[in-house]
Amino acid sequence: MSEPSEKSSGFASPPCLAHEIDPAYAGTAVVDPQQALDVARWRKAERARLLAQRAALSVETRKAAASSVARHLDAWLAERFDDFGGLTVSAWWPIKGELDLRDWLAGLARRGARAALPVVTIRSAPLVFRAWTPETKMERGVWNIPVPAHGPDIVPDIVMSPLVGWDRGGYRLGYGGGYFDRTLAALTPRPLTIGIGLDAARIATIFPQPHDIAMQVIVTETGMARLEGAG
Numbered sequence: 040m041s042e043p044s045e046k047s048s049g050f051a052s053p054p055c056l057a058h059e060i061d062p063a064y065a066g067t068a069v070v071d072p073q074q075a076l077d078v079a080r081w082r083k084a085e086r087a088r089l090l091a092q093r094a095a096l097s098v099e100t101r102k103a104a105a106s107s108v109a110r111h112l113d114a115w116l117a118e119r120f121d122d123f124g125g126l127t128v129s130a131w132w133p134i135k136g137e138l139d140l141r142d143w144l145a146g147l148a149r150r151g152a153r154a155a156l157p158v159v160t161i162r163s164a165p166l167v168f169r170a171w172t173p174e175t176k177m178e179r180g181v182w183n184i185p186v187p188a189h190g191p192d193i194v195p196d197i198v199m200s201p202l203v204g205w206d207r208g209g210y211r212l213g214y215g216g217g218y219f220d221r222t223l224a225a226l227t228p229r230p231l232t233i234g235i236g237l238d239a240a241r242i243a244t245i246f247p248q249p250h251d252i253a254m255q256v257i258v259t260e261t262g263m264a265r266l267e268g269a270g
Contacts, residue, residue, distance in 0.1 A: 040164045070248060078246045086212060089204045089240055099239045101138060104260035108235055109143040111258050112232065114210050124151035129168050129195040129230075132156060132185050137201040138235060145173050155195050165225040166218055190251040198223070201255070202236030203207045209234070209253035209266045223252045231255055 073255040096116045120126065133139040133160055157166040169187040180186035200219050204212030211221055211234050223229060234254035238261045245251070257264040 055136065075248065078248060082212060082215065082245065085242065085245075086203055088214065089212070089242075090135060091145075093203075093237065095138065101136060104237060105138040105140055106144075108138060108258055109140060111260075111262050112140075112143065112204040112233075115256070115258070115263055122151065123147065125156055126152040126197065127168075127170075127193055127195045127198045128152055128199065129155040129157060130199045130235075131201055133201070134182075134184060138237075140199075144171070148172060153193075155193055157185055157218075157222070163217075163221075163236075165222040168195050169193065194226065197233060197239065198226075198230045198238055199233045199235055200254070202234045204242050204245060205234055205236055205243045205254070205257055205264070206238045206242055207264070207267045208244070208247065209255065209257060210247045210251050211254055212245045214241070217250070220250055220252045224250075233258060235259075 113216075116123070126147075128144070130140050130144045131137065133141070145152050154171050155168040156171045158169055160167055162181065169190040170193060171187050175190075176188045177185040178188040192196040200211060200213070202211045203214065211219070223258070224233065232254045234257040236257070236259055241264070247253070254266075255265060
């Protein structure tokens with residue numbers, strides 16, 4: 040995934056005050072190139088900090104967090120959907136200390152839903168999605184992440200994404216490649232988007248840029264996050 044090549048030592052304060060200018064951060068104006076570079080450098084440093092923080096957690100702590108997230112997801116989805124039948128839900132194959140929801144995802148089939156995983160078929164292009172079960176034949180994809188080896192592209196009703204960081208606006212800090220935002224922008228109709236991460240990964244703001252797409256829901260081990268603007 041592409042990131043700025045400049046070395047960054049981090050920032051003790053926000054990279055700039057451009058986020059206070061409504062037109063740019065609403066996506067209705069072109070962002071100043073220097074401001075965009077400042078934000079990219081800040082995100083790189085913040086991403087490294089949050090990844091190190093997550094990597095320091097014990098396996099037991101991450102397992103407990105994943106179990107809590109699964110319970111909160113079940114409760115929320117049960118309130119929103121009378122029946123899971125026919126729903127296609129995409130999650131992820133965990134890397135870099137991400138919460139592992141594969142058991143929960145596999146259990147969807149028993150409730151009439153279909154599980155899916157994202158696949159990179161072309162670098163820097165939108166992701167595609169393929170059906171997945173524990174019996175699915177897998178192969179090593181980009182960055183050696185296991186992906187379904189075969190199967191038609193499908194369009195999920197619900198797309199869940201792991202979060203490196205997140206803010207109260209529902210914006211996510213990912214790995215910097217832009218795949219998730221690019222994919223959501225290309226999907227019609229746009230699926231329900233759920234960000235999954237640790238409560239400790241919440242930051243004041245990611246300094247959202249016009250290309251950033253906010254999650255509709257964020258779930259952590261402590262429950263459903265109260266997002267700004269949510270009803």
